[in-house]
Amino acid sequence: MFKVLVSDPISDLGIQQLMDASDVTVDKKTGLSEDELIAIIGEYDGLLVRSQTTVTEKIIAAGTNLKVIGRAGVGVDNIKLEAATQRGVVVINAPDGNTITTCEHAFAMMMALARHIPQAYAKTISGVWDKKTFLGVELRGKTLGVLGMGRIGSEVAKRAKAFGMDILAYDPFLTADRAEKLEVKLASVDDIVRGADFITVHTPLTPETRHMISRPQFEVMKKGMRIINCARGGVIDEMALVEAIDSGIVAGAAFDVFEKEPPEADHPFLSHPKIIVTPHLGASTVEAQENVAIDVSEQVLHILRNEPFINAVNIPPVAPSVMNKLQPYFTLGEKLGSFVTQITDGAIREIHVEYAGDLSDVDTQPLTRYIVKGVLSRHFAGDVNIVNSMHLAKTRDVNVVVTKASKTKGFTNLITVTLKAEHDEERLVAGTLLQGYGERIVQVNKFPVDIAPEGHQIVISHNDKPGIIGLVGTLLGQNDVNIASMQVGRKIVGGAAIMLLTADKAVPQDVLVKLAGLPEINTAEEITLL
Template identity: 75%
Template sequence: MFKVLVSDPISDFGLQQLTRAEDVEVAKITGLSEEELISIIRPYDALLVRSQTKVTRRIMKAGVHLKVIGRAGVGVDNIDLDAATSRGIIVVNAPDGNTVTTCEHTFAMMMALARHIPQAHAKTVAGLWDRKSFLGVELRNKILGVLGLGRIGIEVAKRAAAFGMTVIGCDPFLSEERANKLGIKLATVDEIIQTADFMTVHTPLTNETHHMIAGPQFDVMKRGMRIINCARGGIIDEASLIEALDEGIVAGAAFDVFECEPPAPDHPFLRHPKMIVTPHLGASTLEAQENVALDVSEQVIRILRNEPFKNAVTISVRNKSMS
């Protein structure tokens, strides 16, 4: 029997391939601290997580039987990939399951930002009929800058075109030919921040993308920019953004992510009148949670059975031929 531990809330429907398998035993124990997880991980062959569990080197060292770590979602910044590689543990994710969901949340944030919807709602339910304070802007004929043209960024670009927006984007892996077919004009980060009316980021958080939009970029940014981040906290420097909002460089920002989650109660994003924030809801739909759980469960069981698999982020040398 293969033993699988699920340490974050993951859709039961999505886990059914594992729970119904005759050769797999699944334990679902969530809300564990690092020490608690270390104390119980030893007998398990696989660990399934979302974003809450931080899979550290110490956890992997204690998990002497671990063959695979499955991330029910895209980002793997909560998993120590170097440690996994050194220990021959395969890490797989589910890169497709939440693409549309995150794209739609991005557009919801963009619309809310353009029309001040949360602020107007708060005043209206408080009994104030204020039609003068919330003059918005149309998306039509505006320039949208997309930083990162992977699955989600491209879906956002498609929907922006339907709203009559001009889309410019930056991605080192997208060819000009492919961009042209998608109706996207490739541009540099500097060109985007100097010309776009709205900007949305869809890059992973890496050493290269950490604070890629910070003080120097805000200094030359087009005045009146509106910024959306439904990717990862830390891509945009939070302190510099607050300064840009106060100075009127940025007209408004909508963030689904923070550098530290959950944010401290006194975080400036939570009280700034030009900010819209949500608690990392980009992938929080019924469909997405089922899809990512189904995808990662299938890959985990394939790896345990030594069958061909996909979506490996790291890979064990002994299983390299299986990818």
């Protein structure tokens, strides 16, 4: 008989399947202190929490029988993941339970924005009957730009279609085939910025998405467009948005999230007559609270019964013999995935991983998860881990193919990662571990190289002509960029070539533009591997 402790307020409906299970006993004890939890947690196999309970290292250490911690929600910052992992305790959450709720909130914000509902309500209850000030617009016939076509963005697009809106959709993993299935038009960020009447954001906050809508984007927008953010604060430059509204470019905005939460009392959003704000209510419905509890309860039951489960957010257990052989390659695999995705344009269709040499005779699934995590992490921020990376790839219609070869030329082991994107674009990177040298990238596309995958790297595509290396070195020196290492690869003399440089610091965008403008250089881009 398994015992599960529910330490935060959760409705009986949310945990009904646990309560109905013949092999599970459920105890509900809320409002416990850390010491009180420590005193009793040893008798429980599972712990179910919301956000009130902080699951500390001491609590986890005292949970000698603990097998699973379930978070009825998305965020797990109240659970010490590392401590749970070290103890072999699976931590799960419920990323899908609030999809519809957040989607509906975003749509409600868009409708309120189109018809000035909060402003009209405030003025009416103040005793002023004002029909002229609040002239709104219809959604029908308008173009909605959706930035991020994951679960929530796709649901918003579906509802917008029902309202007669035209949909422009951007997502780094959205292919033309999937866009057609969703009945949306595949677009770039620039297409959306220039063509949308409304823009709604449904992307995580990553280095790539931070301030993806800022002054340069506002300057080219349709006059009178409107913008909604119910995803993550920071994706839209808040101060630039205020300027765009005050200048008449943007007609209004609706925000449920902020760069800093709660915002300061003097934040301009809070007093602006054309900006609607709510206090991060995206997941705040009765149904969402019940759904996340139901989802987590189901997975807790699977884990206790040693059945397949999903939505784990920490590292799953790996057989010691497999771990010993694969562990040295985990970091390399993730770096290879990150490197190749940064040199790939277009929506990714397939991740092809080939293991050659000694790695071909073991179960490489854990290593493949690290590689896929590296590919996806540039777009999903902290939402990707080695447990959910394969699931996320599947939900974005990204096919993961693994092949093996017993022999490899010149290396004991070789990992080759090839990304296939739309329009038949294909990018490849291969790496290995060399005795005494550690991690090495030994091939980029068709070119042999030898460089450590670390720090800030510049990848330059150029023609193999005399003086190119000197031109590059001189320009970087003039711009205070120090070169730590350099490698040049080519197939034939005088043909296409590649140059890889490791810099001591991040390379400014204007320097990359200058590099790309040098004679015989085709492209110059920075790859970050930290």
